[in-house]
Amino acid sequence: MERLNAKMFEALLTHDEMSALIGPAGSSGFVKPGTNVKELPSGATTATILASITKGIAMARHVRPDVVLAGSGLAAPAAVSAARVCGAIPAVYLHGLDIIAPSRLYRAIWLPCIRRCQRVLVNSANTRRLAIEAGVHASRINIVHPGADLPDSDPEARGRFRARYGIDEATPVLLSVGRMTTRKGLAEFVARAFPAIVDERPETQLIIIGDEAIDALHRGTGAGFGRVRAAALEAGILDSVRWLGPCSDRELSDAYRGADVHVFPIRDIPGDVEGFGMVAIEAAAHGLATVAFNVGGVSDAIMGGESGHLISAGDYSAFANAVIEVLSEGTTKMAAEARAFAAGFSWDRFGGEVVAALGRPGD
Numbered sequence: 001m002e003r004l005n006a007k008m009f010e011a012l013l014t015h016d017e018m019s020a021l022i023g024p025a026g027s028s029g030f031v032k033p034g035t036n037v038k039e040l041p042s043g044a045t046t047a048t049i050l051a052s053i054t055k056g057i058a059m060a061r062h063v064r065p066d067v068v069l070a071g072s073g074l075a076a077p078a079a080v081s082a083a084r085v086c087g088a089i090p091a092v093y094l095h096g097l098d099i100i101a102p103s104r105l106y107r108a109i110w111l112p113c114i115r116r117c118q119r120v121l122v123n124s125a126n127t128r129r130l131a132i133e134a135g136v137h138a139s140r141i142n143i144v145h146p147g148a149d150l151p152d153s154d155p156e157a158r159g160r161f162r163a164r165y166g167i168d169e170a171t172p173v174l175l176s177v178g179r180m181t182t183r184k185g186l187a188e189f190v191a192r193a194f195p196a197i198v199d200e201r202p203e204t205q206l207i208i209i210g211d212e213a214i215d216a217l218h219r220g221t222g223a224g225f226g227r228v229r230a231a232a233l234e235a236g237i238l239d240s241v242r243w244l245g246p247c248s249d250r251e252l253s254d255a256y257r258g259a260d261v262h263v264f265p266i267r268d269i270p271g272d273v274e275g276f277g278m279v280a281i282e283a284a285a286h287g288l289a290t291v292a293f294n295v296g297g298v299s300d301a302i303m304g305g306e307s308g309h310l311i312s313a314g315d316y317s318a319f320a321n322a323v324i325e326v327l328s329e330g331t332t333k334m335a336a337e338a339r340a341f342a343a344g345f346s347w348d349r350f351g352g353e354v355v356a357a358l359g360r361p362g363d
Contacts, residue, residue, distance in 0.1 A: 001071075001095055004093075004095075004123075004146050004147075004278075005023075005071040005093075007147060007347050007350060008071065008093065008350075008351070009021060009027075010347075010351065011350065011352070011354050011355060012069075012351075012354070013032055013035070015351070015355045019035070019036060019063055019065065020035070020037070020059050020063045020065065021035060021036070021037045021038070022037075022038045022040065022052055022055050022056055022059060022078070023037070023039060023040065023071075024039065024040055024041070024042045025039050025040070025041060025042050026039070027039055036059065038055045049074075049077070049078075052075060052077075052078040053077055053078045053081050053082075056068070056078040056079070056081060056082035057081055057082055057085050060082035060083065060085050060086040060088065061085055061086060064086050064088075065082075065086065065088050066088055066089065067083075067089045067090075067119070068080075068082045068083040068088045068089070068090055068091065069091045069092070069093070069119075069358065070091065070092040070093070070117070071093055072092070072093065072094070072095055072098050073092060073094055073095075073098030073099055073101075073110055073111075074098055074110065075092070076090075076092050076113035076114045076116075077109065077110060077113045079091065079092060079113075079117065080113045080116050089118045089119060089358075090116060090117045090118060090119075091117055091118065091119035091120070091121070092117040092119075092120055092121070093122075093123075093144070093354075094120060094121070094122045094123070094127055094131055094275075095275045095276075096123065096124070096127045096130065096274065096275025096296065097272065097273055097275065098114075099111075099114065099127065099130045099131050099134050099136075100130055100134070100271065100272075100273055102271040111134055111135070114131075114134070114136065115134070115135050115136055115137075117136075119140060119142070119359070120140045120141045120142070121141075121142050121143075121357050121358075122142070122143055122144070123143075123144070123145060123146055123276040123297060123300075124143065124145065124275060124296070124299075124300040125143060125297065125299075125300055126273070126275070126296050127143075127273075127275050127276070127297055128141050128143055130273070142353075142356075142357035143300075144353045144354055144357055145276065145300060145345060145350070145353075146276055146278050146345070146350060147281075147345050147346055147347035147348075147349060147350035147351075148278060148281040148282050148284075148285050148342060148345050148346075148347070149282070149285065149347070150342065150343060150346055151253055151285060151286060154254075154257065157253065157254045157257035157258065158254075158257045158258045159258075160254055160258075161251075161254040161255055161257065161258030164254075165207075165242070165244070167205060170203070171203050171204070171205055172201050172204040172205070172260050172261075173204075173205050173207055173258060173259045173260050173261075174194075174197070174204060174205070174206045174207065174259065174261050174262075174263050174323065175206075175207050175209070175255055175256065175258075175259035175261070175263070175288070176206065176207070176208045176209070176263055176264075177209045177210060177255070177256075177279045177282070178209075178210045178279055179210050179212065180210055180211065180212050180224055180225060180228070181212075182267070182269065183266060183267055183269055183272045183273075183274060184265070184266065184267075185266055185267040185293070186208065186228050186265065187228050187230070188265065188267065188316070189263060189265035189316070189319070190206070190228055190231040190232050190235065190237070190241060191234070191235060192316035193316040193317075193319045193320040193323070194206060194232075194235070194237060194240070194241075194320070195235045195236075195237060196320040196321075196324075197320050197323050197324055197327075198237050198240055200324050201324065204327070205241075205242060206240060206241045206242070206263075207242050207244060207255065207259065208225070208228065208241070208243045208244065209244050209245070209246070209247055209252060209255055210245075210246060211245055211246045212224040212225070225243045228241065228243070229241070229243075252282075253286065256282065256286035257286050257287070257288070259288055260288075260326070260327055260331050261289060261290075261291060261323050261326045261327060262279070262280065262283035262288050262289065262290040262291070263291055263319075263323065264277065264279065264280055264290050264291065264298065265292070265319060266293050266295045266296065266298055267293070267295065267313075267314075268293070268295045268313045268314065273296045273297075274295055274297060274298055275296060275297050276296075276297040276298070276300060276301055277292065277296075277298040280292060280298065280301040280302050280307070280308065281301050281342050281345045283307075283308075283338070284302075284307040284308070284338040284341050284342035285342035285343075285345075287331070287334075287336070287339050288331070288335075288338065289308045289309070289333075289335075289338055290302055290307060290308035290309075291308055291309045291311065291319060291322045291323050291326065292308065292309075292310060292311065293310075293311050293313045293314070293315075293319065294311060294313060295313050298310070303337075303341045306340075306341050307334065307337065307341040307342070308326075308334070308338070309322040309325075309326070
């Protein structure tokens with residue numbers, strides 16, 4: 001979400017559509033020198049939320065913007081309040097969880113503010129559906145898929161990654177990327193799908209990149225490597241699972257190129273949702289196929305048969321078979337089509353669609 005908002009700010013600046021910004025500490029590093037920036041403490045605390053509202057109102061009175069855009073539903077009260085004092089258009093970009101967060105307080109205060117926004121940008125068709133179910137008028141909604149960095153060719157990246165971690169070139173590597181929340185489904189994948197893959201290809205390694213996270217809108221969602229490790233230990237495949245923790249962008253790019261399949265075993269959990277699935281686009285941009293459960297907004301991020309395979313939610317046997325199929329066919333079969341699919345998700349495309357969706361007063 002942080003990168004997406006930074007790219008959204010960048011797009012608005014490029015189109016001379018943004019003259020002021022309120023954001024967390026460090027936001028000034030993403031905008032042109034001289035841009036009017038007010039920074040807030042990090043975190044979704046009560047003090048931070050109240051500060052965003054008061055600073056937003058003060059800035060709106062001074063700047064008199066045409067549009068006030070909230071980077072997520074969490075910022076909708078600030079955007080609506082600021083827009084009201086200067087007659088601007090309130091707008092919001094929704095990510096998924098920020099339209100279905102189960103908190104009673106959130107649903108009583110934040111959802112009405114989201115409904116008041118006249119321009120609603122969403123990251124997937126599924127988030128659009130959720131927004132309509134939450135009472136947002138369909139005519140106000142535009143789907144603007146997130147973008148991804150499209151990397152240059154780097155023929156040595158695969159060997160560099162495998163050499164760094166002592167992985168033989170012939171070893172099949174499955175890659176999981178992202179914060180290890182319960183929704184990501186890694187422990188269940190290791191318990192219910194990975195054993196069948198290892199039975200078929202005993203040398204297979206599952207490489208996990210990411211750390212545990214507690215989402216600001218969904219407390220208690222942390223799963224962590226502990227559950228993954230316990231599942232692997234019980235299945236007798238602990239030696240086949242490696243957790244690398246968080247890594248740099250360069251190391252992640254190498255990992256995408258060094259892997260053979262990206263696995264995305266998202267769970268369908270009531271009150272929780274995968275809004276889009278940016279990691280599937282990132283994988284495709286590196287020519288890496290993704291096998292994922294068809295849950296939430298993931299279907300917008302994967303083209304079945306071109307950039308990967310979409311599996312019916314919870315069908316771990318079919319998931320394992322799809323991974324084995326990709327391993328058997330080799331990494332080059334889908335590589336070109338995956339890259340071509342990802343090319344449609346450039347950040348330039350994203351920026352242009354954001355500007356078009358916001359429009360101008362009177363549009």
